[in-house]
Amino acid sequence: MFKKMIIKYWPNQQSISLNNTVVDLFIETEKKLESKIDNKSDQYLYLDILNEITKTELLKSILDEFKELILDMIEINLDSKILIKLNTKIVAIFIHRISNNFSLNFKLDYIRCNNIKLKDNYKYSIDYLLIYFIFGSSYIEDNIFLFEKLYTPYNHVKVLLENFIIQIGNVMIKQLISNLNNSININKFFKKQNICNKLYTSNRSIILFLNNLKWQNLIQSYIYEIKSLYNERQKVWIIGSEGITSKYIYLSKSKTIHNLNQIKIIFIFWLEIKDLLIPKTEEFIIQIAKYLLYCSINLFSNLILILIRIIVFYLNK
Template sequence: MISNQNIIKYWPNQPSIKLNHAVVDLFIETERKLILRTKNKSNEYLYLDILNIITKTELLQTILSELKELILDIIEINLNSKTIVKLNRKIQKIFINRVSKKFFFKFRYSETKLNTIENLNENNLADYLLTYLIFGSSYIEEKIFLFETLYTPYNHVRVLLENFIIQIANTITKRLIYSLNETANIHQFLRKQNISNKLYTSSRTIVLFLNNLKWQNFIKSQIYDIKSLYSERQKVLIFSTEGIITKNIYMSNNNKIKRVNNISLIFLFWLEIKDLLIPKTEKLVIQIAKYLLYCLINLLSNSILILIRILVFYLNK
């Protein structure tokens, strides 16, 4: 008898009633997670951390709700999958503005005061997610992920959805922080609206928090992102039983590698050389160490034999 745990649930590969049901089930499942699993348990700082649990959950729920509307809008205007990929950045900006307008309305903070969205976080993988949700897995380009598109696990789409929600929430919170600009303004706004995380209730803790984020983002952009390109691993954020955690998924980055700058290319080249040379160097060092150890053992054994002979010679005198 086959255990239910061994049965892999696959995502529908074509627009159909089955796909609609899968999307509904996924959204219901995600809504349940948003109630209790929004605490950051990853090893990374998130801009989202500056908000208290209630506000954070409300923002995440707003994003999920607006995503439903976005999907319906895309279906209504009859965008095809290629157009979604082409207009990905524009769709994201419209979506972020829409969520911001709805979420910040109750704080009497107009989204027009927010900074323009310049650097979108491509780690939210929005184009792939929308393609899965609207068209099914067969519309995803082959060899992007580890499995064949027709056999895309349901949990893979779940991971993309959760990552998208968290990344968008993080982007919106970051946008708010940088729009308020000064630490005093951030502190005053969070305290006035009663939406601050208890860990960041003073100007000093907010400054420390933002400095940690800046340093983390610098390291990420200069080292981690390039290593991820090389190793073809994409770090995503998901909801677990403990809260928000990170997870690595396989993702082909051939297109991204073509767009990296010269410094990044040098680093990638160094990683290639390192992977080629280090194993060979390790083997050489091990062989040399074995040879030296062999010589040392022989030297010691011969020395001991000589000493024994000398002792025997003097004892026999």
């Protein structure tokens, strides 16, 4: 007999049940951050430049600050729509607070934090998380995810939280590297602070690491992100038993399409044409190949028969 799987759902409204669920998720995430969090995905992260201890401290600091942010937002008692409108400023203040409170000796001032160009998935992450944690799943827009919002799985919110923590940490280290300006300064700073991953202790290894990241980000921005947008899915980073990995979740992106530049729109148009033409082209090629194969087999069979008859004819002589 198969045991029936019980799906745990996220609470719909503000309640004691919502508060308890939020606390449970924070405790569960804290425990995950105590385990090994090496990057086991197929992509580079700016976080990779940090050693294991520093990376763990940073991600824990982000989680702690997020707890404080939730408490502050509850105390202010903002409307959910106003909360969404203020998301960019909220993230800027959030990153600024982390950089001030984090034990690593670097500070990102508010102006720099406010100028950080956050991609849509970061903005959406903070939107959804604040709504889930403060108001409950009933306040999420309809048709954003695959499931009905009133039946939002607990694990879905868990994935969004883990992704948010990793993405914010990644953005902070990216901004720090940008502020340091060149590989020599980066190397000096990370060595002086004793926070560098052993793989990137030389100037040459840092240059190679940054070049790989730039190339990856370029491909990601103009190919993979557009394909994800077209397929309405979003890559998220999660903390698994082996470390940091990635997966895709469904996410409606109808609003994002309006903000794309011309090159990306052309690429989406090409994907539409490809999806329309390629199946029909493949079907046509397969039919032609079958016909040619059939003709070739018949021709070959006939040639063999003719050859046998010729041999028989000469043998009878």
